[in-house]
Amino acid sequence: IEHIRGSEFEFRQLDIVEPFYVDEPVDFVYHAASPASPIDYLRLPLHTLKVGSYGTHHALGLAKKHRARFLLFSTSEVYGDPKVHPQDESYWGHVNPIGPRGVYDEAKRYAEALTMAYHRQQGVDTAIVRIFNTYGARMRPHDGRAIPTFFRQALADEPITMFGDGSQTRSFCYSSDLIRGIIALAESGEHDPVNIGNPGEFTLMELAKTVIDVTGSKSEIVHQPLPKDDPQQRRPDITRANQLLGWEPTIDLRDGLQKTIELAGREGLMG
Template sequence: MGAHRPQARLPTTNCRNCSLGSHLTDRLLAEGHRVIAIDNLVTGNVANIGHLAGNENYRFVRHNVSNFIFLPEQKIDFVFHFASPASPIDYLELPIPTLKVGALGTHNTLGLAKDKKATFVLASTSECYGDPLVHPQKEDYWGNVNPIGPRGVYDEAKRFAEAMTMAYHRYHDVDTKIVRIFNTYGPRMRLHDGRVVPAFIGEALTGKSLTIFGDGSQTRSFCYVSDLIDGIFRLAMSDFHEPVNIGNPREMTIKQFAEEIIRITGTKSGIEYRPLPEDDPKVRQPDITRAKKILGWEPRVNFDEGIRKTIDYFKQHIELVNGTTK
């Protein structure tokens, strides 16, 4: 490719477990873009980008996007704002940084997009719907969120980020996109980030009981990471500006999910039940009608295939010492 290759800007400070940012980087590089990645590595894992060392089309900048961003590049075509602690462990431990990156980080990255005349893509979340009273969740549902609950720092940070994104589109004519990401899984997830997929897999691979919070009747819909990245890429290239759900509508209870992990791993682990955390959503399922119509997108990787790939990843990266996980 020549010097006029498209340049993609990917801020990933406090990245959504950093795995999504790294997978999107791989896709952008494969499509011929040059990528500048920004991450302060508070929750990110540098190992997720280790394979990019020496790639002339990739540059890493360690920086917090809640602070002013300066990039000398004259031409940047895309700004992908993936910055935020996203797992409950992280945003409960870092409530103020979570709010700051949703407000200041979004303001700074939108300002960069405005200055560079770039397309801006906000990684939002299904948590904008809170503990939903409408099921499945469509983009025109405004949600049921407790703004002062422990999860509120993440939910409201993303809702505010969406509002600011639309304001920049309306008042500054910035080309903006908003993707509402539902539960996603796949390689490069952090084993101990508190989410159900790595938690169950880690427990199963080490012979521990799988820990279910509540009675296991709450539902989730799990989307494999390559499907998610394809949806985000299609949205970035579209001319649509309102939020779009990207997720897999196949819904299962947490108990069913635990039983599937036990079956696929062949573990002798049992199931242990603990109290449900405050404001934990009872149901979660995306309505992807808009994604199908606008983007021609729907998930292609079935659950069994995706979860086996994820388990294989953890088998290769987990360290087992005397039956415990490091």
């Protein structure tokens, strides 16, 4: 939650599953709350659903009260295991609602529906960003997502764990590019969902080999069974972001991985 006094910004962290109130003026409400790593939302399925439902309801209520701009941090996971490639915002998705990953996917899909309902019925100034795979410094080494896992294993010269044969694809956006897109959307007048991600598409095998290369690791790649409902491909269509916001990513995968490892070495941000 952000409110502005003069040129100063103050940020608060609140438990949004319960009702909450802010007395000071509020200009923007950024609803980024949710477990996002598979390790977290598989461990906390009910909390994930509550944050997406109760939490979104309470955050929207705050924005309505203060007539603030509301920005929902949604996800490419609303597209599920897509049958359309690349994914644009008009695609409704292919999600298994009762699968283990469904708690995260459906929490975000519900949050989007609730956000649009508040906009249409209550007149709240809302926006929705659909965030694709993002990486950078300060990710937890045991986060469970591909890049921090591969980095942790490569830096220790341990075997790199590859789920499936590594042919599944992802599109990785460096964190500074993502932040530029989020700010541009927040400051726009757009209400419908906008994809923010890097359209460069790589197999996870290509990612693992690139991580080994940039770290100078001696790691070998080992294979494990693919998790249930794991998406086989992921790539954003960023036409709307480019046309509406003038946004596109500027940092390619190799450069972003190099930046991440340099920061990790200098500041100890990867563990």
